Amino acid sequence: MSGQTWVGVRERVLALGVSPAGAGVxxxxxxxxxxxxxxxxxxxxDLEAQIGAVLPEEYREFLLQVGAGGAGPAYGVFPVRRIQGRWRWEGDGADLADLSRLGEPFPQQGPDQEHVRSLLEERPEEEDFEEIEDFDDAIESWDERWEPVMFAPDRTVGAVVISHLGCAARQWLIISGPEQGRIWSDNRVDDEDLTLLLDERGEPTTFARWYLTWLDESERQQQQASPS
Structure with a gap:
């Protein structure tokens, strides 16, 4: 992406809000x-000094030229704001990110998949219990083993939650490490590990491609919905 990536993008986004047809996005x-x-x-x-990391270039330029957050894929780009002198990202699940560890490289490899499969096989099923209270106790005990594996703090160092897709599914922007600047999908609510988001060509999705693909598609939807 060149230095011209974000030229005119803010205006294009705001224009979508003028037409009633945009409500269909x-x-x-x-x-x-x-x-x-x-x-x-x-x-x-100041933000980079606080987090101890250099932001991915595409995202950095977005903040400078388009906005600190707002309209974007799914329910939008989580805004980054300075609250009482400290910067933080705001949105549903933004607090999952450890802002004190954004300088650490994001781990490409997640939990051992054999261990994950083993735990899933041991997950209690409600129909196997005569009393709901017994099932509740069993699932609570299982959760105590499951969550440290799938939601270990080390799993998401070097990344921030950038968007919420609904139903506890989210997307992360990688700040540090080999995956810097790329978007990863988080469907751990459905017992899946984080995965690299790929585009239609099967290539890793960077922040700019993620955002501009949404913008192009939103404009197409608006044009199709607008009266001729």
Whole structure:
């Protein structure tokens, strides 16, 4: 992506909010195609100093040229804001990210899959219990073994939650490590490990491609829904 990636993008997004046809885009009833104001260079530098990491270039330029968050894929891009002198991302599940560890490389490899399969095979089923209270106790005990595996803090170091897809499914932007700048999908709510988001060509999805693909598709939907 070149330095021209974000030229005119803010205007295109805001224009989508003017037409009633834009309401048909998934998630738009929440973000309404509104964007926070862009950050200044000094604010971005302050943010990077706080997290101890350099932001991925595409995302950094987005913050400077488009906005600090708002309209975007699914229910929008989580805004990053300075609250009482400290920067943080805000949104459903944003607190899953450990902002004190964003300088650490994001691990490409998740939990041992054989261990995951073994745990899933041992998961209690309600129909196997005569009393609901016994099932509740069993599933609670199983959760105590499951969550440290799938939701281990080390699994998501070096990344921030960037968007919420609904039903506890989310997407992460990788800040540090070999995957820097790429988007990873988080469907752990469905007992799946985080996975690299791939585009239609099977290539890793970077932040800019993720956002601009959404924008192009939103404009197409609007044009199709608009009266001729």
């Amino acid at each position: 998934f998630g738009s009833r929440g973000h309404r195609f509104a964007l926070d104001e862009p950050l200044t260079s000094a604010e971005v530098a």
